[in-house]
Amino acid sequence: MVRLAFSPCPNDTFIFYAMTHGKIDTEGLEFSYHLADVETLNHLAMEGAPDMVKVSFNAWLHLRKTYHLLESGSALGYGNGPLLISKRDITPEILRESVVAIPGQYTTAHLLLNFAVPGIREKKIMVFSEIEDAILRGDADAGVIIHENRFTYQGKGLVKILDLGEFWERSTGEAVPLGGIIARRDLGDDMIGRLNRIMRRSVEFAFDHPEETMVFVRQHAQEMDEEVMKKHIALYVTDFTLSLGVKGHSAIRTLTENAEKLIS
Numbered sequence: 388m389v390r391l392a393f394s395p396c397p398n399d400t401f402i403f404y405a406m407t408h409g410k411i412d413t414e415g416l417e418f419s420y421h422l423a424d425v426e427t428l429n430h431l432a433m434e435g436a437p438d439m440v441k442v443s444f445n446a447w448l449h450l451r452k453t454y455h456l457l458e459s460g461s462a463l464g465y466g467n468g469p470l471l472i473s474k475r476d477i478t479p480e481i482l483r484e485s486v487v488a489i490p491g492q493y494t495t496a497h498l499l500l501n502f503a504v505p506g507i508r509e510k511k512i513m514v515f516s517e518i519e520d521a522i523l524r525g526d527a528d529a530g531v532i533i534h535e536n537r538f539t540y541q542g543k544g545l546v547k548i549l550d551l552g553e554f555w556e557r558s559t560g561e562a563v564p565l566g567g568i569i570a571r572r573d574l575g576d577d578m579i580g581r582l583n584r585i586m587r588r589s590v591e592f593a594f595d596h597p598e599e600t601m602v603f604v605r606q607h608a609q610e611m612d613e614e615v616m617k618k619h620i621a622l623y624v625t626d627f628t629l630s631l632g633v634k635g636h637s638a639i640r641t642l643t644e645n646a647e648k649l650i651s
Contacts, residue, residue, distance in 0.1 A: 468552010
């Protein structure tokens with residue numbers, strides 16, 4: 388039994404449906420799966436708990452010795468990066484003295500914030516879905532939002548200060564690498580190869596059978612609007628999800644190089 392972990396977000400349930408429901412050839416493998424928030428998944432991977440798990444690319448930079456990045460399954464693309472929002476426009480100078488909510492220490496959103504606005508003194512870690520309300524309550528002056536919150540913040544009267552993905556794209560010329568699927572290296576090359584082939588088949592099934600796959604998506608999307616679910620999937624499930632390819636690997640290398648510069 389392969390221990391699998393991913394988030395309940397539409398892009399993840401969309402691509403993992405087929406492999407967890409016997410819809411494709413799994414080469415004799417069976418999967419148990421656990422659903423959790425992205426930062427919880429990052430920490431589970433750091434504990435070495437799952438055999439195969441969706442993590443932020445920022446987290447994977449800390450996990451490269453123990454986990455192998457699969458070619459298929461990544462959330463990576465253009466125009467899909469996290470947004471920095473607030474009740475009002477805030478200059479970078481004021482922002483550095485403000486309380487900024489982030490969706491996790493090891494999220495790529497946090498890393499991209501550090502690229503764009505270095506030197507923020509106080510960050511408050513919270514579950515991504517709680518950030519909008521925290522700003523509205525005054526518990527944070529600004530916050531970095533990810534996932535479906537990209538489509539909801541304006542309806543709550545919040546404004547965009549900076550598109551962190553856009554900043555990354557302008558600065559590097561690369562796609563935005565958000566999250567990827569990784570497998571434990573100690574499973575061995577043969578098993579990792581099987582998992583990668585199965586992951587690709589699962590993504591292909593989702594592209595070919597979107598309506599069937601959406602049943603599983605709806606089960607875990609809670610009260611999310613149908614249109615928001617579909618926009619979420621369209622934004623985060625791209626050709627890069629099928630295969631990282633040359634451009635995808637280039638984006639990840641650039642992220643790695645920039646992260647190492649921040650540390651040095």
